[in-house]
Amino acid sequence: MSEGGIREIFLGEASEIFENLESDIVRLEEDSGDAEIVNRIFRSVHTLKGSSGIAGFDRVYEFTHKLENLLDDVRQGRQAVDGRLIDLVLTSLDWIKDEILTDERDIAEADRIKAGLLERIRAYKGDEIPAAAPAVEAATPGPGLQDEPAKYFRVRVSFREDIFESGVDPLMIIEDLLALGTPVYKKVDKSALPGFETIDLEKCYLKWDIVLRTEHGIDRIKDVFLFVAGDNDISIEDVTADYGGSEGAGKPLKERRVGEILVEKGILNPVDLAAAIDEQQSRHTRIGEVIVNRGLATMEQVRDALKDQERIKKRIEVSTVRVDTAKLDSILNLLGEIVIGQAALSGIADGFGEESAIGQRLKNALFGLDRTTREFQEQIMSIRMVPIGPTFEQFRRFVRDTSHALGKDIRLVIEGGETELDKTVIEKIGDPLKHMIRNSIDHGIESALERSMTGKDPAGKLVLRAYHQEGSVYIEVIDDGRGLDLKKIRAKAESMGMVRPDEDVAADRLYSLIFQPGFSTAEKVGDLSGRGVGMDVVRTNIEDLRGSVEVRSEEGRGSVMRIKLPLTLAIIDGMLVSVGRSIFIIPLLSVVESIQPKRGHVKTVEGKGEVVFVRDEYVSLIRLYDAFGIEPRHREPWDGLIVIAESGKTRVGLMVDDLLGQQQIVIKSLDSYITESRAISGAAILGDGKVALIIDMHGLLEDVNIGEWEKR
C-alpha cells in the first residue's frame, strides 16, 4: 500500500479514536475508579501511538509514547486520577489532534506546547501523588491492578555483535527482562557461536526468543531495552490472546494455529508445542500429526482444534467488513433502477389483461420479485443505520470544557445512545446539537451559587436523549436550568416588531421565536453564545434534514428542545400530485390532508396574500403552477385540489390539479445546475419512467416568502 493510502486509513482511524478517547477521559473524571475505562483509554492511546508510527507521524509517535507511559502508571495503580491528570491528558490529546489533523500549523508554537506538556507529564510521573491534589481523599487512587490479569509477550532479541564495545552486557538486559515475569517459553539460539579457536571474545553471538508471562504492560517491557532499542534487533509482541490471557478478550480476533488453540485449551503446554513445531519444521509434516505422534494430544482433540480454527476464521471474515457509504448509496441507486424496471414490467403485465395466462404468470413472478426487492432495500437501509451514541459521546468533552469555562458544574447524561438513524442524518446533526447544548449551558443552567440559592443541586444536569416514535427519530436536549424567560422573549419580540404590545401571544409561540434569525435575549455577547446566530441556524439545519425542532420550557425548572428527524434521507413516503403535465412529490410527513375548497373559501387578505379557509382557520395558498411556472389543467383552486401541508408549525395549502397516490420514493439528488430553487429537494423516477420532482416544504415557503412568523 502507498504511504498516502496508509496515512488516509490512519486519519480515518485516528478520528474515531479521538472521539472515543475524549468521551472516555471525561467519563473517567466522573468515575475515576472505573478500571475498564482506564484500560480503554490506554488501549486507544497505544493504538494511536502504533498507528501514528506506521503512518509516519513520528512526532506524534514519540509524544504519545510518553503519554502512554503515564497512562500505564494509572493502569498499574501507581498514579492517581484527578482533575489535573484529566486536564493534562485532554490537553495532550488536543496537541496530538492538531499535529495530525491540522495541515498548516505553526511548528514552533506546536513545539513549545509539546515541550510544556512533556514537562507536565514528567513532573506528573515524578510525584506519584500529584502536588495539586494534596488531600488524599480528593485523589482517588488509580484503578489498581492488584488483580491485573497476566499478559504474555513474545520478545525476540538479537543484539548487534559489537554491543560489548558500548559497555553493555546483553546478559544483564535479558536478566532484567526475565525479572519482570516468568518465561513460559525460552529458546536460546547459539548457532552463530563460532568454534573455540575462532571465537572473537568481544562479540555477542547468542540470540533469544522468549515468551514472558507478566503482569506488566508492554511499555515496561520496552523500558528494559530503552538504551539498546535503536540499533539492535528487538521485537516485542503482545501474544496474550494466543496464550488464552484475558487481555486479549477485547481485541480483534486473530487467526490461531492448531497448536496455539491446544495451548489455549490447556491440552498442550507452550514448551511441548515449541518442541513439536521444531520437529514439524524439520520433518515438513503437519503439526497435528506431530502432536498426536508425541502423545501430547489425541486425534479427536486435534480435530476439535481444527474445527475451532475454522470457526475463528469465519468470525474474522464476518467481523471485519468496512464499506464506504458512497458504495451503499450506489447500491441503493441501482436498486432504485430495479424498482423502476419492475414497475415498468408491472405496467406491461397489466396490459395483458385479466384473462391472459402470460399476464398472470408475469404478475405472479413480479409479486415475488417485489417482495425480494423490498427486503433487499430494507437490508441496505439497515446497513446505513448507525447508533447515535458516538455522536452523543463526543459532546462529553464539549460539555465539560464549556461548563468549566463558565465556572459551572454540569453533568451530561446520555440516554438512548443505541437509537439508530441514517448515517447521513447523523453526520449532519452534530452542529445543530452543539449549538443547542451550548445554549443550554450558557443560558439555561445556572451557576452553582444561583442553583444553591434556589434549592437546586449545585451541579446542573444536561440530558441528551434519543428515541424512535411513530417512524421518526426524536432527539431531546434537556436541561434542569432556569427555563426560558417569557417576559424577556416577549420584550425582545416587541422591540423587533414581531409582536404588537397589545397582542395576546401563547407561550408556545413565544418559545418558537428563539429560532428566529437575530433573536437573542442574552444580555452580553460572550465567547459562547448570545450573538443571536445559532438557534436560527439550528432550525435551518434541522429543516434541511426534513426535520423540525420545538422547545418546551418551565420557568425555574428547565427546558426541553426536541428535534424530530426522519429515519432516513434516502427514501421517503411521498404523495404524488399532478400539476399540468408535471408530477410532484410532497413528503407524506408534511401532508396533513387534501380538500377541494368552495369558491367562497378562497380570498385575499392584505399583508398575507391569498388564503384558503380550512377548519376554522385561514392558511396561505400557494398555487404550485404559479410557483413553478407551469401551465395547469385547472387555474382556480375550487376546480382543482388543495393539499394542506406543513413545515415546522407553518401550515399552507398547495393547489394541485390532481392526487395520483402515495408511494415510497427512492430519492435521487439533483445537481445544483439543474435547479437553483430551494423548493425542490430532489427527484424520483416513477415506474413508467417519468421523472417526478420532490417538493422541499421549507424551501418552498422561503421561495414564496411565507415565513413562519408571517403565517401566524
Next chain:
Amino acid sequence: MIELMENAGVKNVRALYEKIAGELKQGDEILLDFSRVARLDLSLIQLVVAAARYARERGKTIRLRAVSDRIREQLDICGVKT
C-alpha cells in the same frame, strides 16, 4: 583448576581464554572454579560454551565447580544446562 576472578567479565575474558586454551593442551579435564564469582557476563558464558564444545569434540571435559544459584540461573538464561 582455573579459578575465575571475582570481577570476571569482557575486560579479562582474553586472559581466561588463554588459561583455558593452555589447560586444554595439557590435560583432558579442566575444572573451572566459580567460588569467587558473584555474576558472569555474556562474554564469559560464550567462552565457556565454546570451550566445552571444543573439549567435547576432543574427548576432553570441562567441569564447573562452586556454581552459585545465581550463576546457575545465568547459565540457564543462556541455554546452558548445569
